[in-house]
Amino acid sequence: MQSRTPAPRATGRPRSATADAAILAATREALVELGWSKLTLGDVAARAGVAKTTLYRRWAGKNELVVDAVAELFDELELPDCGTLAADIEGVVLQYAAILARPEAKSGLMSVVAESIHDEALRERIRCSIVERQKRLVLEGRARAEARGELPPESDPGEAARTIDLIFDMVAGTVVHRTLVSAQPADEEWVRGFARVLLLGLTSAGPR
Amino acid sequence: MQSRTPAPRATGRPRSATADAAILAATREALVELGWSKLTLGDVAARAGVAKTTLYRRWAGKNELVVDAVAELFDELELPDCGTLAADIEGVVLQYAAILARPEAKSGLMSVVAESIHDEALRERIRCSIVERQKRLVLEGRARAEARGELPPESDPGEAARTIDLIFDMVAGTVVHRTLVSAQPADEEWVRGFARVLLLGLTSAGPR
Amino acid sequence: MQSRTPAPRATGRPRSATADAAILAATREALVELGWSKLTLGDVAARAGVAKTTLYRRWAGKNELVVDAVAELFDELELPDCGTLAADIEGVVLQYAAILARPEAKSGLMSVVAESIHDEALRERIRCSIVERQKRLVLEGRARAEARGELPPESDPGEAARTIDLIFDMVAGTVVHRTLVSAQPADEEWVRGFARVLLLGLTSAGPR
Amino acid sequence: MQSRTPAPRATGRPRSATADAAILAATREALVELGWSKLTLGDVAARAGVAKTTLYRRWAGKNELVVDAVAELFDELELPDCGTLAADIEGVVLQYAAILARPEAKSGLMSVVAESIHDEALRERIRCSIVERQKRLVLEGRARAEARGELPPESDPGEAARTIDLIFDMVAGTVVHRTLVSAQPADEEWVRGFARVLLLGLTSAGPR
DNA sequence: AAGTAACCGAGACGGTACGTCACGTCTTTCG
DNA sequence: CGAAAGACGTGACGTACCGTCTCGGTTACTT
Structure with missing residues (x-):
């Protein structure tokens, strides 16, 4: 998993650490129910109780997210x-x-x-x-x-x-x-x- | 491969035999260039010189088409x-x-x-x-x-x-x-x- | 409805007279049920028990057909x-x-x-x-x-x-x-x- | 006209006000050139410089749009x-x-x-x-x-x-x-x- | 009676537009 | 300033009809 964040900023509100775990768990859950092709990032975000933007801030796309989740x-x-x-x-x-x-x-x-x-x-x-x-x-x-x-x-x-x-x-x-x-x-x-x-x-x- | 057509009807205009081959070849071509996830049936149809509807008349979806092509x-x-x-x-x-x-x-x-x-x-x-x-x-x-x-x-x-x-x-x-x-x-x-x-x-x- | 047929040929099988009546009646029926915009010529042909081609042989399009039917x-x-x-x-x-x-x-x-x-x-x-x-x-x-x-x-x-x-x-x-x-x-x-x-x-x- | 929007939400990005006017104007323009039956929502969207989805987000269909435009x-x-x-x-x-x-x-x-x-x-x-x-x-x-x-x-x-x-x-x-x-x-x-x-x-x- | 020309049904064909969905980005307001 | 909410432009989806075409087969005139 090691650091998707390219640079750990010092200023501003820090990123929620729990969000990461929730997103990866939601991804695995969606993977089970839907499979890769029907899995959508919007759906993952909703399951994780997180805004879509939050997800895109951390991962570049579906593939990257799934690799980490798996x-x-x-x-x-x-x-x-x-x-x-x-x-x-x-x-x-x-x-x-x-x-x-x-x-x-x-x-x-x-x-x-x-x-x-x-x-x-x-x-x-x-x-x-x-x-x-x-x-x-x-x-x-x-x-x-x-x-x-x-x-x-x-x-x-x-x-x-x-x-x-x-x-x-x-x-x-x-x-x-x-x-x-x-x-x-x-x-x-x-x-x-x-x-x-x-x-x-x-x-x-x-x-x- | 053998027979996607559920029943060989006798009446009406028969399906173009050449279209099938063109579609499968186009599918393989697109597969090479784009990969599965970026392959679109519209693009395959265009490469094959065939209408999108013709493609959908013969195959149920992307997966079925790719199976036959492969x-x-x-x-x-x-x-x-x-x-x-x-x-x-x-x-x-x-x-x-x-x-x-x-x-x-x-x-x-x-x-x-x-x-x-x-x-x-x-x-x-x-x-x-x-x-x-x-x-x-x-x-x-x-x-x-x-x-x-x-x-x-x-x-x-x-x-x-x-x-x-x-x-x-x-x-x-x-x-x-x-x-x-x-x-x-x-x-x-x-x-x-x-x-x-x-x-x-x-x-x-x-x-x- | 005074001559849709541009030229009354002498030879060959003549057009079915009953088909015309059936088509116009089917058109009115479909108009009642569906209205103009949802009325399709394929549907009219099916209601009239007639092939779509038969319909197109006699009328140029939806408008012409509806005018005659009305x-x-x-x-x-x-x-x-x-x-x-x-x-x-x-x-x-x-x-x-x-x-x-x-x-x-x-x-x-x-x-x-x-x-x-x-x-x-x-x-x-x-x-x-x-x-x-x-x-x-x-x-x-x-x-x-x-x-x-x-x-x-x-x-x-x-x-x-x-x-x-x-x-x-x-x-x-x-x-x-x-x-x-x-x-x-x-x-x-x-x-x-x-x-x-x-x-x-x-x-x-x-x-x- | 008054408010197609069923509920004026407080959160999220607000709908573009200028888009509405552009769409209605484009609708009238297309109506003049094409008439109702040949008018397509895709064409209206293109004329208005707006995505088709934006149009569908605001109006339920062609009829509703034309009523408002007229x-x-x-x-x-x-x-x-x-x-x-x-x-x-x-x-x-x-x-x-x-x-x-x-x-x-x-x-x-x-x-x-x-x-x-x-x-x-x-x-x-x-x-x-x-x-x-x-x-x-x-x-x-x-x-x-x-x-x-x-x-x-x-x-x-x-x-x-x-x-x-x-x-x-x-x-x-x-x-x-x-x-x-x-x-x-x-x-x-x-x-x-x-x-x-x-x-x-x-x-x-x-x-x- | 045979020939034949135009009809008929069925349905595949190349298209166009549909209305929906997900994408990835953007602009808001709130905490 | 991050996060939620959600509108935005984009583009593919799978469907429905369009009007045309090719089939095999059927009639009714003509010879």
Whole structure:
């Protein structure tokens, strides 16, 4: 969320801090009820009990607002130490699936990603606010696995980065596709199956 | 795609066949230039050299139109027999990636999927027009692999279906995420790495 | 309605005669229900059980159609010989009022007259089809009154024409205004009062 | 005219006062050029240099707008004291004729009256904004004539009202019919003739 | 009896205007 | 001086009719 306000002015009446929270909450609420395309800033302002101008003073448009509203959802992501790599993978997949099961995350995330295709600034904002926050978990997981000796330490840093990215795309992408496109629940059983395939693929020794 | 027209009437002036093609092409063109949110049906009609009413006579709205326009892109999907399962997997992933590299596919697909979250009918339309068409490739690939003896024949049909779905979600989801969210190209090298992990995960013997 | 058809061809299938009547009747019906501005030719065609093209083959547009539909109403105008000038005037005013009491006449007549202000051809059509048909009654009435000796024979033909026109404007205009603008019924009592004033004004000797 | 605005709010940006005048002027201009049926609110808005929405915020539709635009024309009506009843009648008829000679009055007035046949609210609006404003002149004229002794004071108030209404329908109706239906100018000579008949009819003693 | 020309219904077509909605900006008054 | 309220210009929406056109099929005159 970190500072939409370009410069913290000293003078005049300060901006209401509660308004921010109310607006983001109202945005998520509207996202659930209406979806991205039918969500209007006027409606969000009304739900938040705030004038439209107040909203425009803080965000540049619908996309920016929704990114911030959705990003807050990912603040709760955390990687519990389950003891084994397999369990850790299952854990993170389940957490990610839990967030994506919430309709405000589905509508919001997909829509802003779609919009970001034609908007570089938006893409950057998404990466900072949402994507990197998730990738952190993958990094942590790998570090733990290496510490436990489940994975060999990767000497080539470039290769390491590529692997991280691949894992991340596989985890996030597969869960999203299961949830949104196939419209099937990413429940525990499914997660176990997916995690098994993922783990095998990553740990099986094989020629490059 | 097949038949938006609910009933093929016998009487009256028949619908112009060329108009359909022009409209869908114009839709893809506009999708590339403007993206989903800035695409307007009036603009599409103008590009297609067609009246707005003609467009509304055939499609219920923006979403339906875009689904059909994007679905045509997937008609060219085909599974070349590359001789080995590994090569086949690489082949299909590459083909899918090639389609998703086109901006009209990116914008269009993501946006309608996002919209489909709040629209059951749209979700169904997407499944019929786009998803099933892709899943067919996975089925074919599996059948070939079994015929070659690369994969053991699956006796439990329920388990087989689950595996197919998982593979499909992994392939499509990962490619989409790589291409759209991570905004990195799904080039040949990446595809090789991904296919290797996927193949190892699927073929490694292991306890369920 | 004297020849909408520009040239009566000899060959081919002749136009359905019943269609004309059905269309004009449907027009009057629609005029009653909807009024001029909400009346659509498509709706009239549907009511008449006729294709829109059939309608356009016979009339150039809404105005022309309505003029013909309304003109038929005035065919029934007739001047009964009531024995005295006073009674004759009352009679013709009552007849005119009776026609104007019908809503299809009100909407239709006023609207086409309003349209005729910007359409010379339409004005001419109205004059031929409707106005002259009414003026005939005034002429007849005057002739009878002269024959009875109630009015002195007018020697100056120009002056005679001017008087006829004035009477006609007074009768038709006053009845229309009473009925449409004041929205009061032109009942027998009111007609008696109006006819008395009119008769006194016309017969009182006085310097020009 | 007086206040289309249902409630004069205190808060928010007030409505532009100049916009109202510009819109009504533009309406009259368009009425002259196009007539009622070809007049579009979009065109009026463009002429007035105003957004279409601004127009719809103030008026419910074309009819209401035209009534107000035409009503302003009748604000200038005034009864000059010409000294005699005959001169006063001539004066008011001439004034009314002068207004009706303006094409915006012709098209506008006739059309809204025609529309009012199917719209009670519109009829009421016309009565308030236009008709009553004219009837006032008749009342004034009668009062003056009585004061001068030209007309006997009417004891029965019901009969007085009926006479006023009759005179009003005769004056307004006849002038309208002359101007619009007969499409002849209501010039001074014609007015003199008409006023003479009217005066004789009203003042000649006669049995009821 | 066959040919054929004009009719008929149905309905798609390119248009124009509709009246509404949301946008993002602006001008007010109030706290 | 910020915030609410709400009017403003802009532009797309989806709909309704317009008047024209293409169909397949039907009549009634002509030969």
